[in-house]
Amino acid sequence: MQLSEKKEPDKGLPALEGAEGGVVMRFAPNPNGPPTLGSARGIIVNSEYVKKYGGKFIIRFDDTDPVKKRPMPEAYGWYLEDCRWLGAKPDMVITASERVEQYYPIAEELIRRGGAYVCGCAQAEFKEHKDRGIECQHRGRSVEENLDLWQRMLDGTVAEGEAVLRVKTDMHHKDPAIRDWPAFRIVTAPHPLVGDKYRVWPLLDFESAVEDHLLGTTHIIRGKDLADSGSRQRYLYEHLGWQYPRVIHWGRIKIHQFGSFSTSKLRKAIEAGEYSGWDDPRVPTVRAMRCRGIRAEALRKFMIDLGVGETDISISMDSIYAENRKIIDPEANRRFFVWEPVALEIEGDVPALAHAPLHPAIDRGVREIPAGNRLFICKSDLAGLKAGEGVRLKDLCNIEIISTEPARARFAGKDVGKRTKIIHWAPADGPKVRVLRPDGMDDGVGEAGISQELGRVVQFERYGFVQVNSVSEPIVAYFAHR
């Protein structure tokens, strides 16, 4: 064996074996909802390898179950949209349900080579055989007989549930999960995309294996739940004389802030009205991240740092937020937003107008905010104040509290003092603002300038970063992070 020199701490993704001449890689979702953060990992890492080595990145919709994993017609487009947004525009997009035609001749060839047989066992019956390692009576059928039965599956003579096409592996394989697996079954229910064009549908192991070959896939990265799939598919490849791609598995990803989630569970919750939609800030979809002002670059960096370990991991959004903060902090204008607003009456010469910088470190000019003798401050800030105490209203003036109930104060000069407590405020006639958060919502009052920030990420001072998504009354912003 050749010794490779000690590699320097490699940034980014670990090297892929056999990738030097370029790679063909795919991400193959079932489109039954929009991409989640879990999908984002698959999209980002696969496409990143293609960027690194050159080659082709393919999105393949594995939508071959019209019933149990019923695809959602809108979701196909959502995937492409989110891929593009994630900086992972596919070089090729294919949809399995539109390519079933191509699978039939391969099935036939497989039968000719003696690699598959039509099996009429009932499901439970076959499971029994499988568990005990016994070959069923159908396994010994001749090629001719199998071809004939296959035809009858296709032409409708054989009814749904009465037969499957099974790939021969080894009924004595030590792992029962690998023994003769089904490649095609009959489904008469219409498919949401192609209707009743086909009645014989491939199962994932067959469809995926065949497509990987047809597309020239060189490397597969997939969840370890599909680890046994490889062992099954290798038999198919052997029968057909194909070469199996290299495979990497990764563990399941859980996110502290969202717990474990699945697209189908989300779908149910959304249909039940628990969430406002697929971009609700409480939901772990790519589009929700986008609406909250999370940048694709932050997601990419994070997912690439995760690498491709086989352990199940439990991550925290904090790391994504930290990445994102680095990106948006310089871009985001500062604005005042007062949650749980309390009116404060101030006596004296409070300036009628405040001048506050749009950004504390980068000179982008100032914003003018109407002030005066009546302002809003946060209830929690008021709670921390006592009569007689001095405090500075940020970018405006100093005040001295007269009483907290009712909230009254008097003007105490404009000079910025040393180490005085500083709080922010909002004008008496400021617009209502609602912030939707992953953990609830905050209602309050903001400065009028927020309505100029539609579609942009801003920092509500002393609150956090948000994206302004609607500027009609009330203004609606989605919370990103602190």
Next chain:
RNA sequence: GCUCCGGUAGUGUAGUCCGGCCAAUCAUUUCGGCCUUUCGAGCCGAAGACUCGGGUUCAAAUCCCGGCCGGAGCACCA
């Protein structure tokens, strides 16, 4: 039950293949300090890990055996 696969700080990750340069990398997190007209950013500092037990070896996170813990698969789902 059967069959696979994993286990490095709170979280993730590098190092494991090919033992020494590892009293273990980076990020995040938490806590201090400085700075600051934000509880943000920045700067400085600190905290915190090789699952356990044996074995091999001059030398083990790294190799071997066993235990423990965790995960996955065992569908006419993807």
